[in-house]
Amino acid sequence: MLGLGVDRLRADMNRLLALLFHQGVLDEQFLQLQQLQDETSPNFVSEVVNIYFHESEKLLRNLRGLLMDKEFSDYKKMGIHLNQFMGSSSSIGAKRVRNVCVAFRANSEENNRPGCVRALELLEHEYCYLKNKLHEYFQIEQQRALAAGVRYPMQN
Template identity: 90%
Template sequence: MLGWGVDRLRADMSRLLAILFHQGVLDEQFLQLQQLQDESSPNFVSEVVNIYFHESEKLLRNLRALLLDREFSDYKKMGIHLNQFMGSSSSIGAKRVRNVCVAFRAASEQNNRAGCLRALELLEHEYCYLKNKLHELFQMEQQRVLAAGVRDPLHQQH
């Protein structure tokens, strides 16, 4: 029975990843990140992604603060934040978030405040969707590891 649970979780994870790739939420960079994970670093992907989440939330707060400032005119500073966001999103394979950053940067280069506000809304939406889906994936992974450990306690990592 437990083995079946592990297989089902693995299949559910594969299905979720396939959906995220099909939707363009993730790209092959995420798979490359997964390939770096092994027994010596079993939480590598979730640790890297959690650092990304922490940094991204700071960048989103900074972008929102810049745009909501009535005196705002520093589009160059906004571009710097967006370049950071694009780079970190690319490094974990967050394709749709990166693409929204590209459009956001284009609006900021044109000093288009309304376009920037629309892009910020879309960026926050895409980021939240990515975060929720990756949390779901990591929860499945934890359940799979626990189920596998229960099934095979001799090979459990401590």
């Protein structure tokens, strides 16, 4: 009976990942990240992704702060933040977030403030969707690990 729960949770994880790949939210880099996880570092992927979330929150605050400044004109600084965001998003396989950063950077390079504001809104939306779905994924993974680790003695 216990194995069925583990199998169901593994299937739930696979379905969620398949959905995220189908939607273009994630790309193969996420799978490569998963391949680095093993028994010696069973939480490697969630730890890397949590660092990404922490750093991304700071970058989003910085971008919003720059754009909300009435005297804003430092598009070069915005580009630096976007390059950091693109790089870290690429490293975990956050494809849609990375793509929005590319479009955002194009608006920034053109000093297009209204385009940057729209891009920031889209970036925040895509980031929140990614964060919610990966949190869901890691919760299922944690449940699966707990279920797989529980062993009951055989009853005679």
